[in-house]
Amino acid sequence: MTRTVRDATFDVLRRHDLTTIFANPGSTEVAFLTDLPDDLTFVLSLHEGSVVGTATGFATALDRPALVNLHTTAGLGNAVGALATARVNRVPLVVLVGQQDRRHLAAMPFLAGELDGLAGRYPVWVGTPARPQDVPGAVARAWHEARDGRGPALVIVPSDDWSAPADDAPLPAPVVLRRAASVDPAAVDELAALVGDAAAPALVVGADADDEAAWAALVRLAERLRCPVWQESFAARAGFPQDHPQFAGHLPAGRARLRQVLAGHDVVLVVGAPVFRQYPFEQGPFVEPGTAVALVTDDVEDAHHSPADLAVLASPAEVCRLLAERVPDRPDAPLPAVSRTPAPAPPGAGEPLRAAHVMAALAARVAPETVVVEETPSSRPDLHRLLPARRPLGFLSAAMGGLGFALPAAIGVRMASPERPVVAVVGDGSSLYGIQALWSAAHYGVGALFVVLANGRYAIMDRLAEQRGGKPPWPAFEEVSVSGLAQSLGCPARRVLDHDALLATLDEVVPTLSARTEPLVLEVVVEPDPTFAP
Template sequence: MSEPKIQPVPVPTVRDAAFDILRTHGLTRMFANPGSTEITLLADLPEDLEFILALHEGSVVGMATGHALATDHAALVVVHTTAGLGNAVGAIATARVNRAPLVIIVGQQDRRHLATQPFLAGRLRGLLGDYPVWFNEPITAQDVPAAIARAFHEATTHRGPAVVIVPMDDWLAPYDLTHVLAAPDLVHSDRLASPAALTELATHLDAATNPVLVVGSGNATDDGWTAAVALAEKLQLPVYQESFGARPGFPQDHPLFAGFLSAARSTLRGQLVGYDVILAVGAPVFRQYNFEPGAMFDEGATVLLVTEDTDEAHRSRASVVVIADPAPALADLRDLVALVPSPRTVIPPHRAAPAPPKASEPIRASHVMALLGALLPADAIVVEETPSSRPDMHELMPARSPLGFVSAAMGGLGFGLPAAIGLRMGNPKRPVVAVLGDGSALYNIQGLWSAGHYNVGTLFVILNNERYAVMDRLAERASSAPPAWPAFDAIDFVALAASLGCTSQRLSDYGTLENVLTSAVADLADRTEPLVLVVDVEPEQHFAP
């Protein structure tokens, strides 16, 4: 009688160990566009790891960024070697400035012949510049799981993208379970302001005769909003939002909200004139656009800054900087300052909705913004990428929740469309609408395929003026000559959206637009399919960057 065959015990691989790390840290949804250097990682993927495909790396990283902002948890990205990572550079830069934690795994050629520079071997170090919060090329295959674990902690602590480069043969290498995992299981990174620091801030605020509060994306949490409102109401502080912020740091329909700081220094001086103490929270001091000479604020003004971002802290022109989590810092500061009983009169920056256009008049972006502002619920997530009409959105669609406004703080186009998809995937109970210029939408139009394929119920409103309107206006300021770039009036967005699996409709009549938007918004929170509305608009007659 033959003896039964002994089945060999499977030898764990680096890939197995890495998957356990992903599970431990809640990185089970993978945003990716794969290439051959990632096939050893991705083939026969376990069922509990969800693969989300996007058709371009800009869409991959944009979707992951939206997901990270929606969940307040790091998102996982997998991209191909040099070409894939190169395609993703702009989106990774946006993730950094938008304070989005990402764990990015990048494929590399087989370690065993990298020295000979084989086909697809990438010179990856330095390709992303200084935008990653952490970058690692593990020295051995055994170090890959620990590198991924550390990337999660680095991304979470520093609120940005952490990158790990993994040669394709590393994944299938046997993993020694006795190998030292050079990364912690859990990191507590609560950064609370010291009582002495808060007392110093309170002393300045109590001594001020005319203080003001400036908020930014670093305060865009429920707790941050609650604490900022409580402090502003106790001190009767007018509140400004940072310029070009990715998210709002204060409810923009609050009576103390005074508007958006200008990115032009001459205008900024006028906004801040007379304030003797300026408290900035989760915002740089102060973000500019075109260079203008002169001071940003009164020479005798005292600037205080509370931020978690050490880079932001060290580059800001401030008298006192406190590096701490803004929400508990503001809550504790509120308990220390003296009550100001006299209410201030702050004129909210919102303007009345424009009258609907007459039958002979064109639809303008402000008409669309006014309709959305009236129809959308307070918990709607609005993603903006329409530079020529951003001022209309700010004035007609005030953000009423911490994710009520999301934008690319880096300024590069192509973020809005995929970010709206990721935001909806990360928070499927909240309605999401992306308001995009037609030029902006084209940067990542293929992202619509992911929305259609994965049944993501985002509403995309494309403002179709058939040109780069913001560039046209900037050119008009610089020269009387016509711009060098042509219009792009032959693009059929409805056909494009349909080819990518999305229902779409083109609208050029205001009455029809009103009816369609009313219907679309009514069930937006429950939508399971994307909807693309292409609205023909004429450029606004006014524009301010």
């Protein structure tokens, strides 16, 4: 039997551990997907945003590229927002995009797509093989581009390419391209001099420091410096154990408050984060005059666009390990005064249930190794204050800011790490951007817990409109039942109306999270916090 491009591509997928295919199929992919070999696994999601979101969670948990298959213009177009999130979260994805039959593309037939450029600059690489026989090599290259560029790499494949005869040339070798592990000693010396001479240093950590080695190095460095440690705002992941006594909280997202927080520090060392991620535009500098800012990052884009006095482009874990060995210990320096937000008192008779009550109840029950996937804009500050990340990958969010990430990402994380409890905390408005993902959770037996905070409105948008002194034109949607939608998708769900029911349900469900194979949606009816300010 003649060896086909499809056969050769399957071998490439096997050699690069791309044996799970996340997809929502279309006609241009049928030739690739029909009668898959037994060692390849197909995972269906009911919308392309959920396809990419699930793959993003899967790749994040495994720390290696995942494979996505999208259907020509419609599929890629539907997935662009999720691909943007993968890029900003720096998650490697290999994305096969179907195209019409190569033999009549010149005539622009039905389903022919203008695909190169449709996703803008969010892919780290886009390949359009010149011949069918170039497809396997393009897929191999996409794996390397995705891994080294830390984002989605696309390969556009016409539907007839799969059945074409493969070349007799050997399979592309799995070239091992690794970043140099060594760190420039001169750069570390300069950084050590800057930080070691500081009278009042501070650390700011970010998503690119979210691994065991970086956490260990940063803890040692922070304890030698006896300085506060702040988390960057809008981070995709946590860069430091947030239950550590020197963890000071999350940086504010506006320049005025940022200057206040960092005032009094003569050196701010930022590790694994840009300098500085903000939300509203405000006039003025990021820090007060006289405060030096240094950056340690392995992301060249962050190094280029961050207004830092010194930037070191290298592994955050390795630089911080060396730095902790070189900076002088400061045993006599006072530890930073770090304030902690106490858990709110339970609501009294006639008082509404609020998001903070839910966060506090979760914090008191979930295990330290739990992965919390967040997408609840109006109650994110409550989550940050009350539900700390205590292990690497303990917190996951969409750094891009677009909605529709948390439900599918939680599913992907749990698929990749079935031994870890996974809890998604999602607003009801946010959940509707990716609600189709719940079908996949139910169908594939993914035992994640989805806590949906239901206030029947876009609360954060309401607050933003009120801050401008106006009235929002959008209505509430209190008639939407997320638990009803979940059940219609085959996913078990419960609706929780009061604090006692919340505690009873969590006491029942949380102990099962490590072993359960059935998802559960808890739609918790809450009142918006009237004091919340975005």
